Amino acid sequence: MNTQLLLNERPVGFPSEQVWKLEKSEVPEPGEGQLVAKVLYVSLDPAMRGWINDAKSYVPPVQIDEVMRAGGVGKVVSSKHPKYNVGDYVYGMTGIQEYCLTDGHGWVKVDPTLLPLPRYLGTLGMPGFTAYFGLLDVLKPQEGQTVLVSGAAGAVGSVVGQIAKIKGCRVVGIAGGSEKCRYVVDELGFDACIDYKNDNVYKGIKEHCPNKVDMYFDNVGGEILDMALAHINRGARIAICGAISQYNNKENVKGPANYLSLLVNGATMEGFVVIQFTSRYGEAAKQLGQWTAEGKIKSREHIEKGIENFYPTFQKLFSGEKKGKLVLQIAEDV
């Protein structure tokens, strides 16, 4: 049998456990040009919160009774697809289920002998690509500039900061809690990290960015975005990658009250989603793989187990009780 996590109802505010339901069905059989993958790991990302709103966005909303959307890695167990054979390891939008039937559109093979499989959901996957294009193509850092990154211990922010260090920038992170801040500075090599749960972020930015902020990579929105705006340089650039502080609001998103700092500083705020860069994923994967092999980019994954633990794991995305890229293991690779 195949166990699937389906969207059960649309949430208002923070999703309750009833927003999803588990259902059993037959394991599918591939038709011509299709394959079935046994799902091993799925990626849990803040963007999931947006996908279950009934709102126009960069992808259509997940519908009620549809399998919850997720990227995942799996192993092909049956195939009538010309490119994929039984035993191949694959990345694709598997959804949260034990077995995934697909025509392979947008899927790629991954190599478990090169890197642990969960890394293809983190640094060598969408979060890493998001960091790569968001920093290099949207912000375009130059040596000696100051880059501020929120969500600095997260799957995206941790890679943003490490690439910015490779590019010769001063890099200051913002993360929640002293353990994460120590990790960001001691393990990842950021120049400083501000603990938003215990420190005054406004003063922290002022102290650690003595030449002000040339670039801000925003994963969180809300008050931290406003504090960053209060410290930008002339001609600064801000990349809007996410706004995790706002995703569960029951009413309006809090817009950045300091946005007129863009005006007085001739600064730019640019939003992006990684799928704008689909045609260049290969370039990102190659470069991130090389930096990983050279030890210039470090990663960690926080792995929970069992499809039945989706909900408590999802909660950790927003509580911050996780260390590294959040991944749910659906099955053992046997």
Next chain:
Amino acid sequence: MNTQLLLNERPVGFPSEQVWKLEKSEVPEPGEGQLVAKVLYVSLDPAMRGWINDAKSYVPPVQIDEVMRAGGVGKVVSSKHPKYNVGDYVYGMTGIQEYCLTDGHGWVKVDPTLLPLPRYLGTLGMPGFTAYFGLLDVLKPQEGQTVLVSGAAGAVGSVVGQIAKIKGCRVVGIAGGSEKCRYVVDELGFDACIDYKNDNVYKGIKEHCPNKVDMYFDNVGGEILDMALAHINRGARIAICGAISQYNNKENVKGPANYLSLLVNGATMEGFVVIQFTSRYGEAAKQLGQWTAEGKIKSREHIEKGIENFYPTFQKLFSGEKKGKLVLQIAEDV
């Protein structure tokens, strides 16, 4: 004697009449390298509201007991400056006063036989330059794209829209009241104009921008900025030129709650001030002068008279009870 308008106190919210005071002093005499101009016309602009806040910005705040900052045109009445002779007509930051002593830094000569003097405070001055660089350098319109402009009947917005028409765009304005909207469409040649005082702006944008908004030139901020954000295309560009709806807030500016539309659309919001482009004012003046001579750009000025009428004239900036660029005549040119 010289009558000067001085900053008397700092306002909270909308400035009361007591924020400024008139004082008499001796008419100044030029020292070596200086000139004295008799001020004929001064420009009243929404940016003035920002200049009297005690806040860091792109220019230092006007200090208490300082002459109120303003651009103006005048006639040289005495000169020990090598470039200027008595009788020359000049543009510069005259301030609101009858006679201005200056070293001429940043001043230019203007020609009253070419254009009426008040136009050098509008289309051929800072508002026109703001429109020119904000549209052509910040937004970079291309033929066939849709440009939305707020404050469309104002000194900046009216020029933005007319240049966008010259560049082959579909141009939709937003202005307050049916008279202004008629002016914008019938006289200035915009394709449509939405009356924010009487129409539903959200529906108006939807109706008049059937291919959505590729570029939005924002002079107003607040809810109209949010409504524009709700209708942007992928890759859209927004220029933040002003936020007149927010300048007199007693508490925080209302940030754009729909700013995550930048994210899902891969769109950009860029702030600017015209002084970023100081080195290219000559280019703008030449081109705007040519378009004016060719009848491709039309302008009108709303002229009030008398330095003692500064305050009721200033009020018109925010009430919208004006037709065209707001100018205060300080003296007759005799």
